[in-house]
Amino acid sequence: MNHDKHIEVDQSILAAIADGMNEFYMIDARINDCDFRLIDRRLQAMRKRGLISYTRKTGWRMAK
Numbered sequence: 698m699n700h701d702k703h704i705e706v707d708q709s710i711l712a713a714i715a716d717g718m719n720e721f722y723m724i725d726a727r728i729n730d731c732d733f734r735l736i737d738r739r740l741q742a743m744r745k746r747g748l749i750s751y752t753r754k755t756g757w758r759m760a761k
Contacts, residue, residue, distance in 0.1 A: 706731060706739050711759070714749060719756030 706728065713727045721740070725733050740757065743749045750760050 702731075703739060706735060707743060710736065710739055710743065711748070714757050714759055719758055721757070724757065 709728045710724055713724045718724050718727060721737070724740070725736055728736060740749070740751075744751060747760050749757055751757050
């Protein structure tokens with residue numbers, strides 16, 4: 698997997714979250730052209746970088 702693909706997937710995930718898709722299954726359905734494992738890895742990487750956050754109550758959302 699190359700760096701450009703990660704950037705593309707990250708942008709797609711951020712756009713989905715910005716559009717109100719806060720559950721994994723919603724994000725996965727919107728980004729249907731890549732493996733769910735990659736989506737999960739990118740979500741976790743962006744969470745660790747502080748770009749997004751996750752709670753059980755609100756799901757995925759943009760970090761403040």
